[in-house]
Amino acid sequence: MFLRTIAEDDAIGGVAEIYEKQKSQLGFIMAATQCFTARPDLLPIYTDFSNKIRAGFSLGVREWRLITLVAAKHVPSTYCAYVYSQQLIGDLGSKQAVLAVHRDFRTAGLSDKEVAMLAYAEKIVLNASGIAESDIDGLRSAGFTDQQICDIALCAAFRCFVSRFFDAVGAGPEAAFIDDDAEFRTAMTVGRSY
Structure with missing residues (x-):
């Protein structure tokens, strides 16, 4: 981390609550969380916003992860590619399936709706800025509602924001997200190397 942030032992108030919740869920505090504490007033706002986007997400967790992996590839964000590729292994059934999506989701055996x-x-x-109403019409034709x-759009744009912020302040992946398989890890190293 390039910035001074609040260490777990120094956290108080809302920051301490967020840290405690994440530690109970994951066993550690993610750099993606801690980096916001260079402006401690923002961590609760960011957490609330992120939680609300995810809680109201009208598609499934698998779709969130697929969108995020594709977005992370193009941002590019190695940190987010590492995190979401690990989560997608269970969703897709294998590392090979994740690699296929990462290489080219259009030929990875996904449904036409998922490809759209x-x-x-x-x-x-x-x-x-290149998106036109015809793109939206195409998504409607594929079976998506306007809310979906x-x-x-929220998921992809949110990833652009947070991934770039993480890189800009030096937040990097935790050991739990760094795959032991060198080939897999190399494929997911789309931006900064760790």
Whole structure:
């Protein structure tokens, strides 16, 4: 971490509560959480915003993770690629399936609806200003509601924001997210090397 942040032993109030909750869930405090404490007033706001986006997400956890992996690849964010690739192994059934999505989601055996979702997410990361109403019409034709389209956009755009912030302040992956498989780890190293 490049910035001075609040250590676990020094946390008080809302920051301490957030730290305690994350530690009870994961066994550690993520750098992605701690980095916001360079502005301690922002961590509770960020956490609340992030939790609300996820709690109201009209698609499944698997879709959140797929969108995030594709977004992380193009940001590019190694940290987020490491975290979400690990989570997707269970969702997709194998590292090979995750690698196939990472290489090219269009040929990875996903459903046409999932491919449409990820193509939209990819376009948001690469060139959101290039999105036209025809892109939205295509998503509707694929079976997405306007709320779901909004959620795809929120998930992809949110990843652009947080991934770039994490890199900008030096937040890096915890050991739990660094895969032992060198080939897998190399594939997910899309930005900064760790």
